[in-house]
Amino acid sequence: MSTAETIDKATDGSSDAPLLIRREDAVTVLTLNRPAARNALAECLLDALAAAFADLHDDAETKTVVLTGAPPAFCAGHDLREMTEARAQADRGRAYFATIFAKCSAVMQAIVACPKPVIAAVDGIATAAGCQLVATCDLAVAGAGARFATPGVNIGLFCSTPMVALTRNVSPKHAMEMLLTGEMADAGRAEAIGLVNRVVPEGQALEAAMALARLIADKSPLTVKTGKEAFYRQREMPLADAYAYTARVMTENMLARDAEEGIGAFLEKRKPVWTGS
Structure with a gap:
């Protein structure tokens, strides 16, 4: 399905699709849409993101992309319930885990490879692979109430793939502190260490990200x-x-x-x- 076809399907808040896509002039907005799961990156959502960025790569009408999450969160990382269910398989989930991490890594690389700047608009939490998404985007705007963490260490699963994006965006010691402690960083701290570009009043991250996207879309x-x-x-x-x-x-x-x-x-x-x- 092309990007235009997806947009024409009126992806609004009533849709149950895992990813909502709409275009405002030259800006395409991608909304992670699993609010009950805090927009966790289930396999269906990763597949939808991969398809969206494949379409956007050559979409001449889109100049910039804004990535956000349906309230109350930006993204809580991988879907741990889905991952736990995979343990019932004969290989204890090994094949599924390898697949899901490969798909997530491919999405992150697709964001970097996308010729259009991708801006994260973050309200609520962005944890684990959700924090990885923020770090992967070219720019990020956070609402004052946004919080960020790579908390895998707290549940016995080090955030190794999120570490790739994190260490390419913040200093080694700040990255290591987030990875080793798993503690939440507020929006001000995220701005101070370079994880986000700017902090705006709570609830205004999408509006501010759209303004930034339009500014960039006006360039060659x-x-x-x-x-x-x-x-x-x-x-x-x-x-x-x-x-x-x-x-x-x-x-x-x-x-x-x-x-x-x-x-x-x-x-x-x-x-x-x-x-x-």
């Missing part, structure tokens, strides 16, 4: 795509390699029509007209 889509890809690629390179790579990226970017138009518009003191080329 080619330039934003180029910049996001380069950001993640250069981060894993040694310093000299990163400079060599980004110099090549900027050279190609300068030859793009949007760069020529943008520079010309700046010099002529007018609004640029982007073509995405």
